[in-house]
Amino acid sequence: MGDLDAAVAAIRSGPKGPHIAAVFDFGGTVVDGLPRRSLARKVFRRGDAPAATLLGGIRRGGTDGDYSRFLRAVEQDWAGSTEEDLELLGRKGFRKEIYGRLFPEAWRLVREHQRAGHTVVLVSELTRYQVEPAAEQLGIQHVLCTKLAVEDGVVIGRPEGDPLWRGEKAAAVSEFAAAAEAEIGYVYADSATDLTLLDLADVPTAVDPDPELAEIAADRGWPVLRFRPRLAPRPIDYLRTVTGFAALLGGALFGVVRTSYTRRRQRMADGLMHDATTATLAAIKVRLRVVGAEHARAPRPAVFLFNHQSQFDVIIVPKVLDGAVTGIGKKELAKHPLFGPLMRFVGVTFIDRTNTERAKAALAPVVSTLRDGLSIAVAPEGTRSYTPGVGPFKKGAFHIAIQAGVPVIPVVIRNAGEIAWRDSPIARSGVVDVAVLPPIDVSGWDPADMDDEVEGVRRLFEQTLLNWPRA
Numbered sequence: 001m002g003d004l005d006a007a008v009a010a011i012r013s014g015p016k017g018p019h020i021a022a023v024f025d026f027g028g029t030v031v032d033g034l035p036r037r038s039l040a041r042k043v044f045r046r047g048d049a050p051a052a053t054l055l056g057g058i059r060r061g062g063t064d065g066d067y068s069r070f071l072r073a074v075e076q077d078w079a080g081s082t083e084e085d086l087e088l089l090g091r092k093g094f095r096k097e098i099y100g101r102l103f104p105e106a107w108r109l110v111r112e113h114q115r116a117g118h119t120v121v122l123v124s125e126l127t128r129y130q131v132e133p134a135a136e137q138l139g140i141q142h143v144l145c146t147k148l149a150v151e152d153g154v155v156i157g158r159p160e161g162d163p164l165w166r167g168e169k170a171a172a173v174s175e176f177a178a179a180a181e182a183e184i185g186y187v188y189a190d191s192a193t194d195l196t197l198l199d200l201a202d203v204p205t206a207v208d209p210d211p212e213l214a215e216i217a218a219d220r221g222w223p224v225l226r227f228r229p230r231l232a233p234r235p236i237d238y239l240r241t242v243t244g245f246a247a248l249l250g251g252a253l254f255g256v257v258r259t260s261y262t263r264r265r266q267r268m269a270d271g272l273m274h275d276a277t278t279a280t281l282a283a284i285k286v287r288l289r290v291v292g293a294e295h296a297r298a299p300r301p302a303v304f305l306f307n308h309q310s311q312f313d314v315i316i317v318p319k320v321l322d323g324a325v326t327g328i329g330k331k332e333l334a335k336h337p338l339f340g341p342l343m344r345f346v347g348v349t350f351i352d353r354t355n356t357e358r359a360k361a362a363l364a365p366v367v368s369t370l371r372d373g374l375s376i377a378v379a380p381e382g383t384r385s386y387t388p389g390v391g392p393f394k395k396g397a398f399h400i401a402i403q404a405g406v407p408v409i410p411v412v413i414r415n416a417g418e419i420a421w422r423d424s425p426i427a428r429s430g431v432v433d434v435a436v437l438p439p440i441d442v443s444g445w446d447p448a449d450m451d452d453e454v455e456g457v458r459r460l461f462e463q464t465l466l467n468w469p470r471a
Contacts (some may be wrong), residue, residue: 003225004105007205011112011186014203020185021177022113024106025169025197026124026131028060028190029207030138032101032230049077050086054093057126058101061191061210067125067165074127074148079157083150086129094133099386100421101230102134106207107388109188110138111466119182123173123197125165137386142180144172170196188225192216228418233426241427244284245338248315251279252342266374269346270323276342277319285429286312286419288319291469292436295409296321299439301375303401303408307390307461308379310416312427314339317377317411320434325375328366328397347374363396370404377411380458384422388414390461393454402447407439410457412464435469 014020024030034055053073059066078086113120123144124131135143146163149156162168177184177200187194187201192212198204206217206224217224233241255275259268281288290296296304304325306317318325326347334340334350343350347369351362366376378400380393401408414433420426437460445453 003223004108007109007223007225008112010203011109011116014116015185017117018119018180019182020116020118021121021173021180021182022110022118022186023121023123023173023184023188023197023201024110024140025187025189025191025194025207026122026126026134027058027062029188030103030106030110030122031058031098031134032103032227033060034058034097034101049073050081050089051093053077054086054089054130055097058098058130060208061193064165064193067163070126071159071163075157078148078155081155082153083155084153086127086155087132090129091133093130094137095386095423098130098134099137100232100424102137102387103227103230104388104415104418105225105227106188107138108466110140111389111462113186114139115466118185119180121173121176123164123169125163125169139389142176144169144176166193167196169194170200173197173200189213198222233424233428237426237428240284240429241425244280244427247279247283248276248338248342251276254279256345266324269326272342273318273346274322277315280315281319284419284427286427287431288316288434289431289471290320290434290436291471292438293320295436295438296411299407300324301370301373301404302406302439303370303397303404304375304377304411305380305397305408305457306377306411307385307413307465308381308383309385309388309413309422310420311384311423311425312420313379313384313413313416314343316413316416316432316434320411320436321375321377324373325377326369327377328363363400366400367404370400370406375406376400380454385417386422388417388465390458390465393458395450395454398442398445398450398454398457399447401442402445405443407441408457409439410437410461410464411435412437412461414465414468433468435464437464 057070110120120140121142122131122135122140125146127148128145131143131145147160149158149160164172184200186203187198188205188207189198190207191210204222206213206222208227209217252272255271256268259271304321328349329343331350331352333343349362349366370376378397380397381391382394385391412435416432419428419430419432
């Protein structure tokens with residue numbers, strides 16, 4: 001991470017403001033390359049040619065011939081499709097597969113440029129149907145892509161104007177910068193085909209460069225960044241995950257039996273969570289590296305808030321908090337064949353997020369739970385994030401803390417999305433970082449007007465992700 005840290009430090013010490021443009025190429029720089037038709041058949045219905053073209057076009061580098069073949073496939077497979085259909089296809093492709101290929105390192109750079117007030121631009125030789133869903137999740141407003149000719153909302157299949165390939169990509173960025181009255185301060189790209197684009201920048205940076213670009217970068221003294229590949233799970237990961245689920249069930253049973261002599265349900269619930277999470281993490285070879293563990297122990301009770309990116313957060317958070325805590329989950333989890341029974345045993349409150357009144361009624365007993373001395377763990381985003389960033393916070397957890405007279409304690413999780421992608425039950429081995437921050441007193445907050453306070457807590461999560469505390 002040394003080179004990335006140096007790049008971040010340079011952004012922070014450099015000029016600020018919208019007159020500085022930071023330009024990111026898409027494929028191979030912001031997202032890793034994707035396999036082609038075999039992946040499309042997995043994500044979409046078999047034989048869905050537009051989907052195969054949409055996903056298969058996202059790749060690292062590529063030659064002139066590769067890009068010509070992509071344009072021919074667009075003409076053959078997309079002609080006659082409506083813009084609406086392709087937009088839906090693009091969003092589905094992002095939710096099903098592309099999000100997992102987003103480089104966390106690219107997210108960090110994008111956020112640093114945004115925090116510096118720079119004009120951030122995402123550019124690609126691909127189409128907006130492939131690029132815009134990722135741009136939306138990254139909060140990038142300016143997207144430059146190859147345009148397709150459209151008549152009455154139907155795509156003809158051929159480009160409108162010149163495709164953004166090689167010099168045309170650089171020309172589009174130059175034209176945008178001139179119109180925005182911005183200086184092209186930074187460009188990030190991975191291929192020698194983007195050399196003319198990189199030449200525009202004050203700080204050109206090669207990201208996982210192909211051999212030709214690597215040689216050019218070395219000759220010119222350009223910064224080079226290496227991002228960790230975003231690979232699909234391997235067979236060993238599937239095997240390890242099956243072992244992990246077996247360890248979860250075995251650990252849960254052992255934890256209950258081990259503590260059953262007490263005849264105290266909470267003691268058995270704590271034993272279940274401790275032994276189940278310990279066994280699972282050992283089986284999938286995941287190590288937790290915790291900063292601020294003392295805040296997980298006191299004060300108690302408290303409302304623990306955690307950012308949510310992985311299905312394995314339900315393993316990570318109980319392990320870190322280690323007893324005397326339960327949670328709140330969406331009602332669909334109650335029907336989960338594995339987690340449902342375990343969550344019911346440890347007293348999780350399930351809420352119907354589609355019905356506000358029912359959700360509020362379901363949360364009322366949680367206040368009593370806190371007043372009785374049991375802490376609560378909640379994901380205030382309400383859903384898992386598609387990026388390492390933190391989404392908007394719902395206010396329910398804060399209302400609960402105010403009513404119960406307890407503090408909120410942020411639990412910031414980093415790397416969980418690399419252990420298991422957002423919607424994947426398959427786990428990889430690795431290290432997950434967790435920072436438990438000092439408690440936040442919410443007793444003086446106005447429940448009717450706390451938007452700024454809640455947003456301040458959300459920003460605290462993101463600041464921690466960008467400036468990870470030392471042990």
